[in-house]
Amino acid sequence: MWMELRERRNRGWPWPDGDMSYLSGLYGEDGWCRSCGIPQGKQTGSLVLQSRALSPTGVWAPNLGRYICMEAPLADKARSDFSVDLRPVLFPSQLRHDPGNVEVQMFQLLIPRGDSPWFDPDELSNVLVAAHGEAGRLCEECGKWKWMPLIPDHLPAPSIPSREVAAIASQEWFGDGQMAFQLDAFSPGLAQLLHEAGPRDLNAIPWQHVA
Numbered sequence: 001m002w003m004e005l006r007e008r009r010n011r012g013w014p015w016p017d018g019d020m021s022y023l024s025g026l027y028g029e030d031g032w033c034r035s036c037g038i039p040q041g042k043q044t045g046s047l048v049l050q051s052r053a054l055s056p057t058g059v060w061a062p063n064l065g066r067y068i069c070m071e072a073p074l075a076d077k078a079r080s081d082f083s084v085d086l087r088p089v090l091f092p093s094q095l096r097h098d099p100g101n102v103e104v105q106m107f108q109l110l111i112p113r114g115d116s117p118w119f120d121p122d123e124l125s126n127v128l129v130a131a132h133g134e135a136g137r138l139c140e141e142c143g144k145w146k147w148m149p150l151i152p153d154h155l156p157a158p159s160i161p162s163r164e165v166a167a168i169a170s171q172e173w174f175g176d177g178q179m180a181f182q183l184d185a186f187s188p189g190l191a192q193l194l195h196e197a198g199p200r201d202l203n204a205i206p207w208q209h210v211a
């Protein structure tokens with residue numbers, strides 16, 4: 001069984017401000033497509049969040065799509081109990097210091113992408129055409145396909161591959177315009193840990209899946 005973590009609110013804004021330029025920090029200047037917003041490779045850099053009005057407590061989703069951040073003690077617990085990868089999240093002031101001397105207060109959960117699709121393409125296409133008038137678009141810049149977005153309740157039941165990981169992202173990309181995101185699934189244990197650490201930030205809901 002897989003769980004979905006659904007954002008109840010967002011906390012924190014990416015740095016630098018504006019557009020989607022924070023993606024250059026995560027994936028490199030040439031590591032994401034300016035046209036469709038899809039990263040072209042693995043994340044190589046740290047997420048940087050503006051410190052203004054952000055208390056890095058518990059677990060939360062910043063205002064930039066589906067990234068999950070957590071305070072350092074919770075990251076230690078997640079790392080010791082589950083097979084998860086975490087990457088330091090930094091404040092802008094910390095970028096001026098030697099990385100070895102920075103006291104990391106928060107971490108991002110890295111969610112590996114699965115290598116097989118979650119959805120039957122015909123079934124997904126039918127649902128998205130009915131909702132949006134089109135299923136998705138092929139990006140002329142990078143050649144990647146992106147499905148139109150839809151809340152999970154209205155999607156067909158996904159077939160999420162079972163793997164020995166505590167979190168997995170869909171092979172499919174979704175989004176409109178420059179927005180691009182994957183769907184995520186979490187093991188019940190990890191979902192419970194994160195929901196209990198941030199009940200006002202994240203809801204844990206079972207994915208209806210047929211695998």
Ligand SMILES: [Zn+2]
Nearest residue numbers: 033036139142
């Ligand atoms: Zn593209």
